Amino acid sequence: SEAPEDDGPAPVTYVHSMDGAPKSLDPARASSIYGKTLVLNLYDTLYRYRYLARPYALAPNLAAALPEFSEDGLTLTIRLKEGVRFVDDPAFPDGVGREVVASDVVYSLLRHFDPETQSQGAWLWRERIEGLEEWKAAGADYDAPPPGLRALDEHTLQLRLTQPYPQIVYTLTQGYAAVLPREAVAYHGEGLGTHAVGSGPFRLISVDRTRAVLERNSAFRQEPVSLAAEGFDPAFDEGLGLERIEGRAPPFLDRLEVEFIREDAARWNAFFAGETEFLKLPVAQFDRVLESRDPVRLQPNMAERFHVQAAPEAGFVYTSFNMDDPAIGDHPDPDQDERNRALRCAIVKAFDWPTRNQQFSGGLGRVFPGVIPPVVPEFNPDLDPTSITHDLEGAQALLTEYGWNAENLPVLKWGFPSSVTDRQLFELFRGYMVTLGFPAEKVQPLVYASFGDFLRAFTNREVMLVTTGWTLDYPDAENTLQLFYGRNASPGANNGNFDDEEFNRLYREAAVLEPSPERTALFQAMNQRVLDECAAISGLNRRLLLLWSRELAMQPDRAFVGGYFFRFIDRLTPEVP
Amino acid sequence: MSSSAAANRPRRDSTPPGARETATPALSVRGLTVQLRGRGASGTLLEGLDLDLPAGEITGLAGASGSGKTLTTLALMGLADPGTFRVRAQQVLLAGEPIDLANQRQLGGLRGDHMAMVFQDPATALDPVFTIGYQVAAPLRRRSGGRSHKARDLALAALSAVGFPEPELIAARYPHELSGGQRQRCVIAMAQALQPAVLFADEPTTALDTLTQQVVLAELDRLASECGTAILLVSHDLRLMAQHARSVLVMASGKIVEALDAVKLGTGARHPCTRRLVDALPRIPKTPDPPNSALADPSADQAMREPLLDIIDVTSGYPPRRALLPGRVRGENTLHGVSLSVYAGEIHGVAGESGCGKSTLARMLVQLLPVRSGSLRLDGEDLGGADREQRRRWQRRLQLVFQDPGSALSPRRTVAQTLSEAAQHFGRSDARPQLEKTLADVEMDAAALDRLPGQFSSGQRQRIALASALIGEPDLLIADEALSALDLPVQADILKLLNRLRTQRGLAILLISHDLALLRAHADTISVMDGGRIIEQGTPQALFSAPASALTRRLIAAIPRLEAG
Amino acid sequence: MRSDAVQQLWRSRGWRFGLGLGLMLAAIALAVGFGWLGPDGSVGGPQWQGASAAHWFGTNRLGQDIFDRALAGTATAFRVGGLVTAGALVLGALLGAAAGWRTGSLLDEVMLYLMGVLDSVPIYLLAAALAFALGGGELAVITAMTLSFWTATARLIRGEVARLRTREFVLSAQAIGLPAPLIVGRHLLPNAAHILLVQGALTFVAAIKTEVILSFLGIGTLENVSWGLMLAESTQDLLAGHFGNFAAASLLLFLLLLALNLMTDALQDAFDLRETAA
Amino acid sequence: MSLAGYLLRRLVHGAALMLGVALLSFTLMVQFGPDQTFELLGKNPTTEDIETVRENLGYDRPFLMRFGDWLSHTLRGDFGVSAANGEPVGPLLGRAFPITLALVLPGFLIGNVLGLLLGMLAAWHRGGAWDRLVLGGSVAGLSLSFLVIIIVLQLLLCTPYGLNLFPTRGWRVDGLGSYFYYVTVPTLALITVSLGYNTRFYRAVILEELGREHIRTARAFGAGGGELLFTHALRNAAVPVLTRLLYSIPLVLVSGSLLIETYFGIPGVGKIAFDAITSGDQAVLLAIVVLTAALFVAVQLLADAGSRLADPRLGSS
Ligand SMILES: Nc1ncnc2c1ncn2[C@@H]1O[C@H](COP(=O)(O)OP(=O)(O)OP(=O)(O)O)[C@@H](O)[C@H]1O
Ligand SMILES: Nc1ncnc2c1ncn2[C@@H]1O[C@H](COP(=O)(O)OP(=O)(O)OP(=O)(O)O)[C@@H](O)[C@H]1O
Ligand SMILES: [Mg+2]
Numbered sequence A: 001s002e003a004p005e006d007d008g009p010a011p012v013t014y015v016h017s018m019d020g021a022p023k024s025l026d027p028a029r030a031s032s033i034y035g036k037t038l039v040l041n042l043y044d045t046l047y048r049y050r051y052l053a054r055p056y057a058l059a060p061n062l063a064a065a066l067p068e069f070s071e072d073g074l075t076l077t078i079r080l081k082e083g084v085r086f087v088d089d090p091a092f093p094d095g096v097g098r099e100v101v102a103s104d105v106v107y108s109l110l111r112h113f114d115p116e117t118q119s120q121g122a123w124l125w126r127e128r129i130e131g132l133e134e135w136k137a138a139g140a141d142y143d144a145p146p147p148g149l150r151a152l153d154e155h156t157l158q159l160r161l162t163q164p165y166p167q168i169v170y171t172l173t174q175g176y177a178a179v180l181p182r183e184a185v186a187y188h189g190e191g192l193g194t195h196a197v198g199s200g201p202f203r204l205i206s207v208d209r210t211r212a213v214l215e216r217n218s219a220f221r222q223e224p225v226s227l228a229a230e231g232f233d234p235a236f237d238e239g240l241g242l243e244r245i246e247g248r249a250p251p252f253l254d255r256l257e258v259e260f261i262r263e264d265a266a267r268w269n270a271f272f273a274g275e276t277e278f279l280k281l282p283v284a285q286f287d288r289v290l291e292s293r294d295p296v297r298l299q300p301n302m303a304e305r306f307h308v309q310a311a312p313e314a315g316f317v318y319t320s321f322n323m324d325d326p327a328i329g330d331h332p333d334p335d336q337d338e339r340n341r342a343l344r345c346a347i348v349k350a351f352d353w354p355t356r357n358q359q360f361s362g363g364l365g366r367v368f369p370g371v372i373p374p375v376v377p378e379f380n381p382d383l384d385p386t387s388i389t390h391d392l393e394g395a396q397a398l399l400t401e402y403g404w405n406a407e408n409l410p411v412l413k414w415g416f417p418s419s420v421t422d423r424q425l426f427e428l429f430r431g432y433m434v435t436l437g438f439p440a441e442k443v444q445p446l447v448y449a450s451f452g453d454f455l456r457a458f459t460n461r462e463v464m465l466v467t468t469g470w471t472l473d474y475p476d477a478e479n480t481l482q483l484f485y486g487r488n489a490s491p492g493a494n495n496g497n498f499d500d501e502e503f504n505r506l507y508r509e510a511a512v513l514e515p516s517p518e519r520t521a522l523f524q525a526m527n528q529r530v531l532d533e534c535a536a537i538s539g540l541n542r543r544l545l546l547l548w549s550r551e552l553a554m555q556p557d558r559a560f561v562g563g564y565f566f567r568f569i570d571r572l573t574p575e576v577p
Numbered sequence B: 001m002s003s004s005a006a007a008n009r010p011r012r013d014s015t016p017p018g019a020r021e022t023a024t025p026a027l028s029v030r031g032l033t034v035q036l037r038g039r040g041a042s043g044t045l046l047e048g049l050d051l052d053l054p055a056g057e058i059t060g061l062a063g064a065s066g067s068g069k070t071l072t073t074l075a076l077m078g079l080a081d082p083g084t085f086r087v088r089a090q091q092v093l094l095a096g097e098p099i100d101l102a103n104q105r106q107l108g109g110l111r112g113d114h115m116a117m118v119f120q121d122p123a124t125a126l127d128p129v130f131t132i133g134y135q136v137a138a139p140l141r142r143r144s145g146g147r148s149h150k151a152r153d154l155a156l157a158a159l160s161a162v163g164f165p166e167p168e169l170i171a172a173r174y175p176h177e178l179s180g181g182q183r184q185r186c187v188i189a190m191a192q193a194l195q196p197a198v199l200f201a202d203e204p205t206t207a208l209d210t211l212t213q214q215v216v217l218a219e220l221d222r223l224a225s226e227c228g229t230a231i232l233l234v235s236h237d238l239r240l241m242a243q244h245a246r247s248v249l250v251m252a253s254g255k256i257v258e259a260l261d262a263v264k265l266g267t268g269a270r271h272p273c274t275r276r277l278v279d280a281l282p283r284i285p286k287t288p289d290p291p292n293s294a295l296a297d298p299s300a301d302q303a304m305r306e307p308l309l310d311i312i313d314v315t316s317g318y319p320p321r322r323a324l325l326p327g328r329v330r331g332e333n334t335l336h337g338v339s340l341s342v343y344a345g346e347i348h349g350v351a352g353e354s355g356c357g358k359s360t361l362a363r364m365l366v367q368l369l370p371v372r373s374g375s376l377r378l379d380g381e382d383l384g385g386a387d388r389e390q391r392r393r394w395q396r397r398l399q400l401v402f403q404d405p406g407s408a409l410s411p412r413r414t415v416a417q418t419l420s421e422a423a424q425h426f427g428r429s430d431a432r433p434q435l436e437k438t439l440a441d442v443e444m445d446a447a448a449l450d451r452l453p454g455q456f457s458s459g460q461r462q463r464i465a466l467a468s469a470l471i472g473e474p475d476l477l478i479a480d481e482a483l484s485a486l487d488l489p490v491q492a493d494i495l496k497l498l499n500r501l502r503t504q505r506g507l508a509i510l511l512i513s514h515d516l517a518l519l520r521a522h523a524d525t526i527s528v529m530d531g532g533r534i535i536e537q538g539t540p541q542a543l544f545s546a547p548a549s550a551l552t553r554r555l556i557a558a559i560p561r562l563e564a565g
Numbered sequence C: 001m002r003s004d005a006v007q008q009l010w011r012s013r014g015w016r017f018g019l020g021l022g023l024m025l026a027a028i029a030l031a032v033g034f035g036w037l038g039p040d041g042s043v044g045g046p047q048w049q050g051a052s053a054a055h056w057f058g059t060n061r062l063g064q065d066i067f068d069r070a071l072a073g074t075a076t077a078f079r080v081g082g083l084v085t086a087g088a089l090v091l092g093a094l095l096g097a098a099a100g101w102r103t104g105s106l107l108d109e110v111m112l113y114l115m116g117v118l119d120s121v122p123i124y125l126l127a128a129a130l131a132f133a134l135g136g137g138e139l140a141v142i143t144a145m146t147l148s149f150w151t152a153t154a155r156l157i158r159g160e161v162a163r164l165r166t167r168e169f170v171l172s173a174q175a176i177g178l179p180a181p182l183i184v185g186r187h188l189l190p191n192a193a194h195i196l197l198v199q200g201a202l203t204f205v206a207a208i209k210t211e212v213i214l215s216f217l218g219i220g221t222l223e224n225v226s227w228g229l230m231l232a233e234s235t236q237d238l239l240a241g242h243f244g245n246f247a248a249a250s251l252l253l254f255l256l257l258l259a260l261n262l263m264t265d266a267l268q269d270a271f272d273l274r275e276t277a278a
Numbered sequence D: 001m002s003l004a005g006y007l008l009r010r011l012v013h014g015a016a017l018m019l020g021v022a023l024l025s026f027t028l029m030v031q032f033g034p035d036q037t038f039e040l041l042g043k044n045p046t047t048e049d050i051e052t053v054r055e056n057l058g059y060d061r062p063f064l065m066r067f068g069d070w071l072s073h074t075l076r077g078d079f080g081v082s083a084a085n086g087e088p089v090g091p092l093l094g095r096a097f098p099i100t101l102a103l104v105l106p107g108f109l110i111g112n113v114l115g116l117l118l119g120m121l122a123a124w125h126r127g128g129a130w131d132r133l134v135l136g137g138s139v140a141g142l143s144l145s146f147l148v149i150i151i152v153l154q155l156l157l158c159t160p161y162g163l164n165l166f167p168t169r170g171w172r173v174d175g176l177g178s179y180f181y182y183v184t185v186p187t188l189a190l191i192t193v194s195l196g197y198n199t200r201f202y203r204a205v206i207l208e209e210l211g212r213e214h215i216r217t218a219r220a221f222g223a224g225g226g227e228l229l230f231t232h233a234l235r236n237a238a239v240p241v242l243t244r245l246l247y248s249i250p251l252v253l254v255s256g257s258l259l260i261e262t263y264f265g266i267p268g269v270g271k272i273a274f275d276a277i278t279s280g281d282q283a284v285l286l287a288i289v290v291l292t293a294a295l296f297v298a299v300q301l302l303a304d305a306g307s308r309l310a311d312p313r314l315g316s317s
């Protein structure tokens, strides 16, 4: 009933929904997909992924071009675009945003190594860049940057690596690598968790635990879209209305609202009632929405209103055995060690992945053997599926062969943080173990009140069976294989504490290699080691069903760093106020 | 209140004031029957009651406890809970107009203006959160249909009519700021203001001490004579009737068994129920009578005998509240230098106004309260330096019986449990025969042993309490108003028992009571207390013939007598 | 127990119905405890089955029989409710009586202070804190609820003991020199038994209700199947049109609460207790 | 006792209470509370990183020092920052509090007024048909879990499975219209869950008052039903009613709003508390606990003052 405003067209608004809320918008601390999504829209990174290209391909963002590598591959030189400005903010003298320069990038990366920062992304560059550790030890003086990370001039940056790091450019697309001005840290301090002083396509208006409101950064650089360059593939991207952004400069939204709705039911209700325009569909709803799963097709009444996309998650879920636990893992006595291995293999065989996929991922996920998931180029679709085949007889035979019976089977302790789904997963596992021959009371839950407590427990190697998901940082199998590298054992990401000499040797060899067939061969050999040792029950690459309103021209993507597509979103029919 | 109910009201002007005394009674009831619902004939509580209340007179309604006195008044007021009782009557005429006791609407319209009632307990009869002025004026305002200054003026007039010299002051107070007698007078003031045709007064003075009793009854007298109100005065104390009523109705088991002139109460009673009530009254002989005690004149004897219990200049009081934080009330002395001697085989009476410290004295004696100064001696043995064992002996030799039979026994324990607990504690046998014998001492059946206190009448309960005090075979029994709550006939029974025990065993009794007449009749020595001190002491004869203090004189004067004063 | 009150109790239809229902559920809980009823831990049946003769409320996401799980929830409810109630009553009766025996004493002040402190911490927050402190799970939930709930009983018992303490039968017992614990134990607490009975029923109800909400909040019992857990699961199922979890858990929950509330009601009526305390 | 002395005592009491609450919650939530360390660490932390984070979090310092520090900050009004997003707790709660108040107030008021009226109806007709109806209804109401009520109401009123009239979540209030839009369903839920308790409470209180002797006196002098109920009974019941009303405020604000706000995604105190619970955000939890205790102290004072006003017997002692 409000009088329409006559001054200018209505603002183009889009209401997004996410299934969780960001903890911090400080680029060094935004570790969740939720935080990173916002960070990538509020700040600039040197590089980004192309909007539509699959497999993922890199594109310059704040950088003018891809880096120039030196002959030995250890020195990178990166040119920055000129005239890019931070948004206006009281952090700056007279409140006006200044230009983004190379020293800002240096500052933003160095910041991770300042103990004050409490960075969560430092591990991406630790021991990779020359002089970083010394710089930190010397007291983290930003005015005396380490030799490996320097601004050559206002718009040129140079990185010197300690050893070849083929994934370095990928790391520069991450939210951790977002560029922020030193003034902002000085001015806002801890407040950066809820403030943003960046140069991204949007600026932050407000954020709390339920929603964030962003507005177009009107000073964002004008870079017309070329769909072809962004990797437009008619097979995937036709019919979404994407053509309308061709040749126009993002962002197209005046206002971007992001609702954080953790509860599945509420998220679904809000979407269905039109309060939000995007939804990561809860698994429980798959049946109500889909007419068919292969190919994924909506029911007609849904299809009238929504687009759907089944997007593979950039990561996988798996359960690792704590190899430090002599009851199930490595054992000094070679015989017992062998029996333990047999026990692990029997458990792996008794695990019914297809049912698990059906029940918890709506049958859309992809079960794969080993730890190289389908989303990385090194994935081998022809791998022997024995390890993911439900084989109860085989498992029981294995137990009998190695002398395991109901009396001498160890008590299995399955750890999980307090949540309904995690509890269901436990019941599922217990069910499988009971059919394998475990007495029900020998499969026990190990409940932790918070995820943090669970983390601490398995970081302290206290949990026998650790079920986690790994979200990939970049599309490269190195990122998942490091999960089994001995040096990364707890407190590192190798939470099963798998420490296999052969594996470690192969890993060290492959780590410095550029992507190549021989590197892929090394990766496959490592994967085989994990399979042979039955070090993990793995794995499932889930697929997310993303639904969005037909009024929107967009191709959403949650993978890797998730947030780059927002700047390309446009409305088909401008909203009538 | 609807207008139709108003139309039903008999108009109070219909009877000219002069005609009242001779003409129709203010209230005439024929065949009032009240039954408990759903119990048939066995639930009949009142049966065919006939009743006439002449205007301007006080009519007495007496009867044993449970005979139906209260129920009669409630039924006539329409206040008997219709869910519990079924009320019927052949005919009820209020100032000559018929009313229907089943018609709640009509009765609701009559209450206040035409009938009102004063209840027993002044402590709870008034709404604690409204001022007296508001409450006295409330019925007047209802009558005039809203708030009016006239109501307030009338209320003040009524308050001054019931004898408050400064009615504004009283009007501004809350009920808790008044004494029991004052409160009861305020309720009467409400009646005074309304001048109802009929006023029921259900034991209006039972909860008051004898001095206050007189003041309140005088107001009722005035209300009857000056406003022409017909008053039904309910009481079990015939002495009050004799003094204030014109005629007295005696009830027993839901029926009126006798109606007689108040002046003839002492002599004319014929029905056994009435006789029982009359006989139970303590008599105050006109001439000095022989000493109460079976022993020789104790005053002559005392000089030679050692007292059993010696209280020498004792100060005592309630303990201070230990406080975590500052600002709490500290303990003060309640007894200030009390001295008293009790001899074996003697009944020593202690009298005094409410709050003078009688119970405090009793509690101090059984070591519930500390002796702050002075000393206590039992058979010459000082309690001051007593060890645990001595204290225990002391506890056995001194036993206390409390006032309220309702709360004197642990309600969840059988009589046997109660008795054997005491017996064990004092190292006496708690064998069944022993318990039975003790019960027999208080004239109770062995069958009582397995019952719970709730299954006895108050008189029986008091006897059980007495039995549990006696089982330790004490030398001194302290009875703190142990008789006050009982019917006079029951009271007399228990006194007989006590008298027997002291002659048989030489038991000494400290009999605490505010009823001087009772002490006059039964005590060997009387001490009068005031403000935590003993102000006078002597034989009953001496005390009554030559009271030394003003308080004693007042207490004696206030004793009600059957012979109309 | 007053015999008239007991008689009135048995005349009350609410009491008889509530007791019958409660006993039936208790029998179910016992049967589950003995392993005669309830789920056997197996999974892998067809998921999301509708109601049928074999599965009265259908099956859940894991293909388990929902009704079996709801029955198992009965055992959890009785265990959690029972332990909390027992703990709260014992603590409340002992500490309340100790405080009421000497109102105004140092002990009383300390008890009042302690109760004040515990009452000022909202139950969910206390439960959460304890869940973290004790490592989560049923033990934490039971401890938290016991710590929160005993104060109500203690206050009532304290009041009742303080009231009875000045009664003459207590003074008599004291006058003959009975030691205080004996007096409290023999004379005072038995007289407050009706309060304990009613408080017991109320605490039971509160414990079950709170457990449901704590489970939903993710800090409830997770070692065993509980109605709270099922309801929490059901919030995910509901919009997919699977009502089995919700229906089974909320139905049994309602029945048990109804039984307890009817009994509480009848008890309060019979013993003339009023919930006028805040 | 002088007024100043009384106030002083109250203040000392209140301060002692809050100190106790603070100590208890600090011990539970911080000393034995969840370990934030590992949530603040990146994917491949070193032991040195772990040390740094623990140091930054102050985990390596003795308990009393940490408590003292926290206390002195709190006393200066500084509640620290939320571990969830680094936002200062003060403004965080300051923003949430009015929302919660606006959310629960209508339900609280209506629930009580309705409960009072129903309670009076039942008490007046004690044992009668109305009484049985009201009591039966309230027993049924008591037997419903808050969670079940919320789920059903949301299903019926906010989703396409039901009437779909109201929003399922959120709080975007900018006027009376939108206020009603967002507040209706939570209000209904609050009323439903509280009505059973309220009705029984008010019935019991009114019944107790109606049973008093002075009511009989008032009747004997002609007072009618309305006057007895609304003047005598209600006025006399003021103390328990006031006490209950006041004491339920902290509970409604924190515990009551917790479930509602979580389920309806409303950014009030309850939601913040919930998030703090599930993530172990100690600064926020502590602030909420201590502020609740402060609220209790304030409520106690108010209840005391109110009782003194309402009951002349208390005022004069
Ligand atoms: N609510 C009730 N239910 C059942 N019986 C009752 C009830 N109230 C009174 N009675 C019975 O009615 C009879 C008359 O009681 P009422 O109160 O009129 O006695 P009373 O003469 O006033 O005695 P008292 O002198 O003790 O006051 C008694 O037998 C009593 O037991
Ligand atoms: N438990 C108590 N704590 C503090 N003071 C008390 C206590 N009991 C009585 N008092 C006070 O002690 C004084 C004496 O009371 P006591 O009970 O001895 O009077 P009494 O002579 O027995 O009166 P009554 O005839 O009314 O029984 C009174 O002023 C009373 O207020
Ligand atoms: Mg009577």
Ligand SMILES: [Mg+2]
Binding pocket: B358, B359, B360, B480, B481
């Ligand atoms: Mg006394």
